[in-house]
Amino acid sequence: MAATRDLPAAEDVLAAFDEYLRRVRGVCAGTRRNYVRYAGAFLRAVFGVGPVDVAAIRTGDVAGFVGDLTRRYRPRTVELAASALRSFFRFLTVAGLGGGRLEDAVPMVPHRPSGLVRHLEAGRLDQLLGSLDRCSPRGLRDRAIILCVARLGLRASEVTQLRLEDLDWRNASVRVRARKTGHGALLPLTGEVGAALAEYLQHGRPDTAARQVFVLHWLRPGAPVSVSIVGRAVDNALRRAGMDAPVRGANLLRHSLATDLLGLGASLGEIAGLLGHSSLATTRISARGGRCRRAARGRAALAGGDPMTGGVTALVTDYLTLRHELGYRSPSQDRALRAFARHLDQGGHQGPILLESSLDWATSTDSLDPCNPARRLTAVRGFLRHLSVLDGGTEVPAPGLLGPPGHRTPPHVYSDSEIADLLHAAAGLAPAGGLRPHCYATLFALIACTGLRISEALSLTCGDVDLPGGILTVRAGKRGRTRLIPLHPSAMAPLRDYAADRARRFGPPGDGAAFFRTDRSDKVSYGAANSTFIVLRRQLGWTAAGRTRAPRVHDLRHRMVVRRIQAWHAQGADVDARIPALATYLGHAEVRDVYWYLSAVPELMSIIAVRFEDFASRDQAGGS
Numbered sequence: 001m002a003a004t005r006d007l008p009a010a011e012d013v014l015a016a017f018d019e020y021l022r023r024v025r026g027v028c029a030g031t032r033r034n035y036v037r038y039a040g041a042f043l044r045a046v047f048g049v050g051p052v053d054v055a056a057i058r059t060g061d062v063a064g065f066v067g068d069l070t071r072r073y074r075p076r077t078v079e080l081a082a083s084a085l086r087s088f089f090r091f092l093t094v095a096g097l098g099g100g101r102l103e104d105a106v107p108m109v110p111h112r113p114s115g116l117v118r119h120l121e122a123g124r125l126d127q128l129l130g131s132l133d134r135c136s137p138r139g140l141r142d143r144a145i146i147l148c149v150a151r152l153g154l155r156a157s158e159v160t161q162l163r164l165e166d167l168d169w170r171n172a173s174v175r176v177r178a179r180k181t182g183h184g185a186l187l188p189l190t191g192e193v194g195a196a197l198a199e200y201l202q203h204g205r206p207d208t209a210a211r212q213v214f215v216l217h218w219l220r221p222g223a224p225v226s227v228s229i230v231g232r233a234v235d236n237a238l239r240r241a242g243m244d245a246p247v248r249g250a251n252l253l254r255h256s257l258a259t260d261l262l263g264l265g266a267s268l269g270e271i272a273g274l275l276g277h278s279s280l281a282t283t284r285i286s287a288r289g290g291r292c293r294r295a296a297r298g299r300a301a302l303a304g305g306d307p308m309t310g311g312v313t314a315l316v317t318d319y320l321t322l323r324h325e326l327g328y329r330s331p332s333q334d335r336a337l338r339a340f341a342r343h344l345d346q347g348g349h350q351g352p353i354l355l356e357s358s359l360d361w362a363t364s365t366d367s368l369d370p371c372n373p374a375r376r377l378t379a380v381r382g383f384l385r386h387l388s389v390l391d392g393g394t395e396v397p398a399p400g401l402l403g404p405p406g407h408r409t410p411p412h413v414y415s416d417s418e419i420a421d422l423l424h425a426a427a428g429l430a431p432a433g434g435l436r437p438h439c440y441a442t443l444f445a446l447i448a449c450t451g452l453r454i455s456e457a458l459s460l461t462c463g464d465v466d467l468p469g470g471i472l473t474v475r476a477g478k479r480g481r482t483r484l485i486p487l488h489p490s491a492m493a494p495l496r497d498y499a500a501d502r503a504r505r506f507g508p509p510g511d512g513a514a515f516f517r518t519d520r521s522d523k524v525s526y527g528a529a530n531s532t533f534i535v536l537r538r539q540l541g542w543t544a545a546g547r548t549r550a551p552r553v554h555d556l557r558h559r560m561v562v563r564r565i566q567a568w569h570a571q572g573a574d575v576d577a578r579i580p581a582l583a584t585y586l587g588h589a590e591v592r593d594v595y596w597y598l599s600a601v602p603e604l605m606s607i608i609a610v611r612f613e614d615f616a617s618r619d620q621a622g623g624s
Contacts, residue, residue: 007051010043013097020091026580026591038084041065054098059105066107082106120256124243125150131241138217140204142233144196145214145225149234150253151193153275156230159250162213167197171463186473186482187274312349316341319383336379352393353384362402374402410548411558418542418551419448419559425536435505436518440532442498443516443524444556449491451560451586453477454553458524463511467496477587485585529553561586561594569607 018036021027027035043052045068046061062085069078089103120128132146133139148154148162158176166175172194176185189197197213208215208222214230216223231249258271316337343361344353362377377397388394414422423445429437447457452474459476466473470492472485487495502517503509514523521528533553544550564582568575583591 007053010040010052013052014040016095017088017091023576024591026583034080035084035087038081039088042085054092057102062102062105063107120252125256128237128241128243132237137204140200141214144200145230145233146237147193147196149250150257151190152187153254153257156227156250159214159230160225160227163211164213184484312344313341315387316383319386333379336376337383340380352391353387355395355397358384358397371404371406375405377402378405412547412549412551412555413562414555414559421540422536425539431519434519435501438498438501439516439518439524442494445494447556448560450485451557453557454529455526458516458526458529460515461511462509462513462515465515467499474587481587483587566607
């Protein structure tokens with residue numbers, strides 16, 4: 001056993017855990033504090049005030065700690081503590097401190113009761129808003145706060161951080177600087193909310209140097225409000241309206257907004273984008289009431305029907321409806337599930353789906369790809385797992401039962417000369433002298449220098465491209481997230497030239513017009529852009545020979561990430577500290593998603609080798 005003096009102190013382990021959460025996981029400060037607090041409580045329960053010997057932690061210590069919490073706290077608190085422990089044990093493994101399978105030893109904690117109503121019905125919400133005070137400065141402030149929460153879905157912390165410059169009156173939008181996901185957002189400023197804000201700013205807000213929109217009126221006039229003030233404004237409004245709400249605080253109004261939107265037909269993905277959720281599971285909790293109302297209007301939820309009635313096709317249809325409602329879009333998986341259902345129904349299948357039936361379908365393929373059966377089985381595994389919960393008899397295939405479903409083909413990382421050749425070829429497209437060659441050359445250059453997804457670039461409108469400010473507003477990011485993309489000055493001249501050429505040929509465009517268009521089409525589609533790239537690739541003679549794969553448009557995004565990391569290494573910058581900023585720029589919800597885009601190109605490996613040699617030489621010099 002290691003000597004006591006060689007074991008780390010609990011304070012050092014917790015500090016490293018906090019840094020891991022911040023740098024690697026991109027976790028917000030509030031969640032980090034909670035995770036570190038519960039991890040610290042666990043270490044004190046096991047080791048007291050002594051050093052931390054990870055090898056001495058037993059699964060019984062983990063189960064006992066969580067079990068003790070269940071006797072003292074509410075399920076929601078215990079669930080948070082369990083999540084903190086799982087994250088802490090993953091950190092111990094990544095940091096090389098041990099931990100083994102401790103993560104699996106953390107018991108699953110039941111969620112709070114699903115039947116709990118946590119929203120106001122539409123009529124009661126209107127009653128609350130109608131009772132708000134509009135006669136006093138403080139009343140005007142609280143009314144504007146409540147409308148920001150009830151209509152825009154802002155969190156209490158986001159309300160307190162709202163600044164005067166975040167209100168874009170000309171474009172009727174509100175900029176939320178830092179949401180819980182780590183990303184900013186642009187939200188529409190509705191007429192009702194805008195009028196309430198304008199009334200408060202003109203007639204209620206005291207004179208102050210503070211740039212926050214909402215400030216105090218009594219104790220410290222002009223000081224920014226706190227989160228508790230926002231919650232108190234909601235509670236006071238409920239009391240004034242004589243309403244007995246199921247829960248209190250700003251989250252009541254956020255849940256009500258989510259419920260109403262879902263009841264009106266909005267998807268969970270759209271609601272998640274508005275509320276700033278990184279997980280659709282969170283949105284599902286917020287909008288549970290709306291889901292029930294929609295089911296009551298005629299669409300039975302999957303869990304509400306009898307899984308043993310009707311064919312497999314009907315069960316798959318309900319399952320896909322549920323997935324689409326959650327925001328999932330996977331046409332290939334949808335096709336596989338429908339083919340699976342047809343196969344079983346045509347064979348007269350009845351009752352739970354056994355493993356033999358799933359394997360029979362997965363292996364009945366004419367594809368020569370040896371990974372195809374595994375991919376087919378993986379495509380239906382989620383449906384089988386879901387169905388097994390309903391009927392208790394469906395058998396779920398083990399992961400990897402037919403081998404791996406495939407392997408990731410490394411992306412092609414473009415060289416500077418290849419980028420130049422691509423743009424030159426695009427500029428030579430037909431018709432000569434037309435807008436089409438200018439459009440595609442600008443499109444591919446923009447993707448190469450910003451790392452935009454092709455869908456994001458094609459969805460840009462003229463109003464999204466702020467040429468004077470050098471900012472792009474991406475509104476069609478994954479899961480509906482919106483983000484701002486600052487542009488390097490070198491990228492502005494080509495964009496201005498293209499915009500001027502576009503306006504000269506077709507007149508000044510409206511803000512809603514597509515930024516990228518051709519001579520014949522007022523918007524470039526994904527199919528047209530991809531087909532044009534394939535033509536250029538064939539013209540340039542680019543094949544998979546001598547490369548990891550045939551170049552794709554999406555590889556331009558990979559190239560941007562690799563070259564940015566390469567530049568940071570060459571500059572001697574702290575790359576780990578800058579990865580979260582890069583993740584935000586790329587539109588990733590999690591920092592770890594950035595690492596998918598990294599590839600070991602020779603230039604990057606050369607820089608890393610030199611830095612490692614320098615590190616090793618300094619380490620040897622220090623040890624001698």
